[in-house]
Amino acid sequence: MKGIVFNEFFSLVDEAFGAEVTEKIIVDAELANDGAYTGVGNYDTAEMVRLVKCLHAETNVPVADLLQTFGKHLLGIFKAGHTAYFESCKSLFEFVRSVEDQIHVDVLKLYPDAELPHLTATQVSSDELSLVYRSSRRMADLAEGLLWGAIDHYGETIELTRTELPDVDGDQCAQFTLVRR
Amino acid sequence: MRPVYTREEVTLTNLPYDTLVKRLARERNARLEAENLLEQKSLELYEKNQDLAASLVMFDKERTLMSAVFNARSSGLVLTDNALRIVRLNLSASTLLDVPQKPELAAPLTTFLGGSEDTNAWISARSGPQARFDDSTVEGEVTRPDGEKLPVRISCTEIGHDGLLLWILVDIRQHLLIEAEKELLEHSLNQAQKMEALGTLASGVAHEINTPIQYVGDNVKFFQEFYDGVVGLLKAYDPLREAVIEKNILADLTTAIAEQYEEGDIDFLLEEAPVAIEQSLHGLQQVASIVSAIREFSHPGDAELQTVDINSVIETTLSVSRNSWKHVAELEQDMDEDLPEIIGQPGDLHQVLLNLIGNAADAIEESSPSAGGQIRIGTRKAGKWVEVSISDNGTGIDEATRERIFDPFFTTKAPGKGTGQGLAIVYKIVHVKHGGQVTVDSKPGEGTTFRLKFPRAQQTNH
Ligand code: HEM
Ligand SMILES: Nc1ncnc2c1ncn2[C@@H]1O[C@H](COP(=O)(O)OP(=O)(O)OP(=O)(O)O)[C@@H](O)[C@H]1O
Ligand SMILES: [Mg+2]
Numbered sequence: 001m002k003g004i005v006f007n008e009f010f011s012l013v014d015e016a017f018g019a020e021v022t023e024k025i026i027v028d029a030e031l032a033n034d035g036a037y038t039g040v041g042n043y044d045t046a047e048m049v050r051l052v053k054c055l056h057a058e059t060n061v062p063v064a065d066l067l068q069t070f071g072k073h074l075l076g077i078f079k080a081g082h083t084a085y086f087e088s089c090k091s092l093f094e095f096v097r098s099v100e101d102q103i104h105v106d107v108l109k110l111y112p113d114a115e116l117p118h119l120t121a122t123q124v125s126s127d128e129l130s131l132v133y134r135s136s137r138r139m140a141d142l143a144e145g146l147l148w149g150a151i152d153h154y155g156e157t158i159e160l161t162r163t164e165l166p167d168v169d170g171d172q173c174a175q176f177t178l179v180r181r
Numbered sequence: 182m183r184p185v186y187t188r189e190e191v192t193l194t195n196l197p198y199d200t201l202v203k204r205l206a207r208e209r210n211a212r213l214e215a216e217n218l219l220e221q222k223s224l225e226l227y228e229k230n231q232d233l234a235a236s237l238v239m240f241d242k243e244r245t246l247m248s249a250v251f252n253a254r255s256s257g258l259v260l261t262d263n264a265l266r267i268v269r270l271n272l273s274a275s276t277l278l279d280v281p282q283k284p285e286l287a288a289p290l291t292t293f294l295g296g297s298e299d300t301n302a303w304i305s306a307r308s309g310p311q312a313r314f315d316d317s318t319v320e321g322e323v324t325r326p327d328g329e330k331l332p333v334r335i336s337c338t339e340i341g342h343d344g345l346l347l348w349i350l351v352d353i354r355q356h357l358l359i360e361a362e363k364e365l366l367e368h369s370l371n372q373a374q375k376m377e378a379l380g381t382l383a384s385g386v387a388h389e390i391n392t393p394i395q396y397v398g399d400n401v402k403f404f405q406e407f408y409d410g411v412v413g414l415l416k417a418y419d420p421l422r423e424a425v426i427e428k429n430i431l432a433d434l435t436t437a438i439a440e441q442y443e444e445g446d447i448d449f450l451l452e453e454a455p456v457a458i459e460q461s462l463h464g465l466q467q468v469a470s471i472v473s474a475i476r477e478f479s480h481p482g483d484a485e486l487q488t489v490d491i492n493s494v495i496e497t498t499l500s501v502s503r504n505s506w507k508h509v510a511e512l513e514q515d516m517d518e519d520l521p522e523i524i525g526q527p528g529d530l531h532q533v534l535l536n537l538i539g540n541a542a543d544a545i546e547e548s549s550p551s552a553g554g555q556i557r558i559g560t561r562k563a564g565k566w567v568e569v570s571i572s573d574n575g576t577g578i579d580e581a582t583r584e585r586i587f588d589p590f591f592t593t594k595a596p597g598k599g600t601g602q603g604l605a606i607v608y609k610i611v612h613v614k615h616g617g618q619v620t621v622d623s624k625p626g627e628g629t630t631f632r633l634k635f636p637r638a639q640q641t642n643h
Contacts, residue, residue, distance in 0.1 A: 003211070019196050023203060036210030041218055 001045045001115060001137070003037035005074070009051060010035075012073045017059055025054040042113045045137050064141045071145015072152070079153060092154040093129045096147070096178065097121045117143065118171075127180040132165070138172035140164075147176060157181040257323075257333070257350035260340070265290045265308045268345065277333070277352055279325040290348065294335065296321030307337050307346060314339055323350065332357060362590050365600060387472045394472065398465045405458045412451060471500055488522040488638050489530060491560055491569060497527075498534040499558075506542040510554030510573070517561045521637040529610045536603040537571045537631050543594065544575025544629060555628075562637070566617075569633040577625035586621070611635070 013022045026035035029050040037043060052070075056063045079086055085103055089095035100119040107114050117135035124130050133143045144162060151158045158178050165173035193201065251258060257274030261267050266289055275282040278293045295301055300321040306313060318336040325331070334351040422438060425431050442448065499512065506512070538556065545554035557572040578586065585591045587608045592601030604619075611617040615635050623629040 019200050023200050026203075033210065033214070034207065036207040036214065038211040038215035038218060041214055 001043055001048050002039065002111060003041040003043060004039040006037040006043065006048065007039055008074055008077050009048065009070055012070055013055060021058055025051055025058060028054040040111070045115065067139065067141035068145035068148065071142040072149040075146045075149025075153070086153060092150060092156050092158060092178070093123065095150055095154065096129060096131055129178045131176045131178070132173065133176065134168060134171050134173045136171050140172055140174040144176065257352070259290060259348040259350065261290050261346050261348060263308055263312060263344035263346060274350060277331065277350060278323055279327070293323055294321060295324065320353070365590055390468070391472050394465060394469050398462065398469070401458060401461050401465065408454055408458065486524050486526055489525040489527050490520070490522050491530070491567060492516050492520055494527055494530045495534060495558060495560070498531050498538065502535055502538055506538060506556060509542050509546045510556045513555060513557045515557065515559035520560050521562060521567055523567050523635040524638045525615050525635065529614055533607045533610050533633065536607050540603055541571060541573035541575060544573050548576040550574050563634065565637060566634040567637050570630055572628060572630040574628040577627050577629055578621070578623040579625045583621065583623065
């Protein structure tokens with residue numbers, strides 16, 4: 001997982017729970033590098049999982065909620081740095097469809113070692129889009145948060161439902177259905 | 182895509198001192214790591230660049246190689262698009278089609294390539310969207326800009342991209358020539374087999390004749406002796422007869438003898454008989470030598486090398502071949518009587534001489550010189566060599582022809598007359614089998630001399 005994800009996580013924790021909490025979970029999580037992440041570096045995803053667990057222990061907020069909030073925050077960050085992706089897509093559906101084929105493809109160009117999920121978008125009808133998430137990193141909650149962030153950005157009225165799917169080869173799978181109202 | 186960073190950092194001044202210290206330490210570590218990463222990436226980039234440069238060099242070499250191979254192929258290679266427009270030609274194709282090797286030519290291949298209806302169908306089956314390909318080849322012809330047509334064998338394969346097709350054109354002029362030569366060879370082989378059968382027959386006949394000739398000869402010699410005896414006896418009677426006539430006694434007996442002489446024309450017989458016997462012996466001698474020549478000639482199979490007296494080989498050849506030249510030429514011989522022997526194979530040497538004499542007779546027959554045909558055969562010592570020369574005053578050989586006369590199948594003679602193998606055989610026998618040399622001197626219109634040189638047999642010291 002990219003260092004930038006960790007750093008953004010820390011800044012979110014700073015913002016939401018205060019710097020002391022951030023410092024505490026860094027100690028609790030027993031991180032290999034004592035929490036020094038460089039944005040372009042690549043780090044073990046397990047460290048993120050430990051950080052989220054420690055944050056949960058510290059704050060009692062459920063892990064799912066933490067990840068979703070983080071996802072939402074992350075999307076804001078992405079938006080700030082990459083307005084072009086958002087400007088080139090006129091609608092939420094168009095944006096969501098472009099993640100797998102365009103955005104994550106560009107991520108890989110810059111960071112060949114990036115670990116990305118499989119996202120399969122299917123336009124069910126003009127008002128319904130399905131997105132299937134599959135990843136060994138098991139971060140469907142993060143994906144959901146990212147989706148919520150995107151929904152906020154486009155300001156469309158969207159009903160988001162999530163269906164857990166059975167694992168495939170140890171990968172977490174989940175289906176998100178987005179219906180335009 | 183570039184990394185993104187949080188815009189709103191937590192206001193640092195609000196943080197307690199020890200937290201600030203921790204964050205500073207983390208920032209420093211993160212920076213150091215970033216620097217390491219940067220170095221690592223720079224190195225990777227450098228290596229990738231090197232790889233890329235190496236790949237480019239390799240690619241360039243590969244391209245040079247391919248184009249060298251493309252151009253070095255002896256077959257004509259033509260690249261076309263699937264509408265059969267020429268994209269590229271190799272050197273051989275450019276020579277074959279007699280068009281420049283320019284890619285912008287873009288002329289359709291079919292302006293140069295065609296043939297029978299089947300050939301044209303074969304070619305067009307490989308163009309357009311419904312094109313089909315297989316391993317087959319077809320014979321067709323190339324038409325050059327000047328109208329000259331050349332036979333070619335055509336094959337065609339797909340390159341595998343951009344609808345490109347590779348046409349392989351093989352010039353089959355040589356091939357057709359070889360086919361024709363093969364046919365000729367078969368023909369002459371048949372001829373050789375016939376000759377061999379004939380030879381076997383002749384040698385059988387010669388053998389049969391040999392025995393009676395022997396005893397006829399013995400008998401004639403016997404009669405010669407008998408005659409000499411009888412004549413001696415008769416001569417011994419002569420003084421007796423004359424004395425009796427002188428004494429005038431036994432007149433009836435002497436008259437009967439005189440009558441007998443008269444009646445039998447004995448004087449004439451006595452005079453002519455020795456000539457007749459002499460002639461018979463001579464004739465028999467000739468028959469015997471022809472028979473032995475035939476036998477020797479028809480046993481060329483004994484390939485073992487032996488010491489050979491070239492002069493006697495020449496004699497034999499001449500007596501066997503006399504019929505083939507006597508009506509066109511006079512023969513003149515200039516033989517070195519004490520010619521050293523050579524190591525060789527009499528059968529082969531006969532063959533050599535026969536071929537050369539045959540050629541000489543042909544050349545004379547063709548030019549029919551006003552002074553009459555002359556074939557001159559000579560032998561002489563020449564240092565370590567024994568030299569045989571065969572000259573004629575026939576057509577002679579011009580410069581251009583001279584270069585090719587030893588080529589198998591090269592002939593200037595009408596089909597059916599010459600197979601063009603004579604001198605090839607001479608060459609092979611003299612050079613390869615005898616370690617000798619053949620040279621030719623010729624003036625067109627005046628005549629030709631072939632010279633054979635053979636190493637003389639090692640002299641043994643008695
Ligand atoms: C709704 C849209 C998006 C969704 C659902 C989504 C989903 C995800 C998820 C779930 C991950 C975590 C890795 C995993 O689960 O295997 C991830 C990683 C990431 N995504 Fe996205 N993403 C979205 C949009 C974007 C955008 C707009 C950007 C950037 C312009 C982006 C850049 C990244 C990067 C840099 C990573 C980190 C890769 C790593 O850690 O090696 N994503 N994405
Ligand atoms: N004595 C010669 N005078 C002129 N031309 C000659 C003489 N000997 C050979 N040639 C030329 O060389 C050619 C080749 O001779 P070669 O003996 O090999 O073949 P050929 O006589 O044509 O046929 P083949 O001997 O097989 O019947 C002849 O066709 C002729 O043109
Ligand atoms: Mg000949």
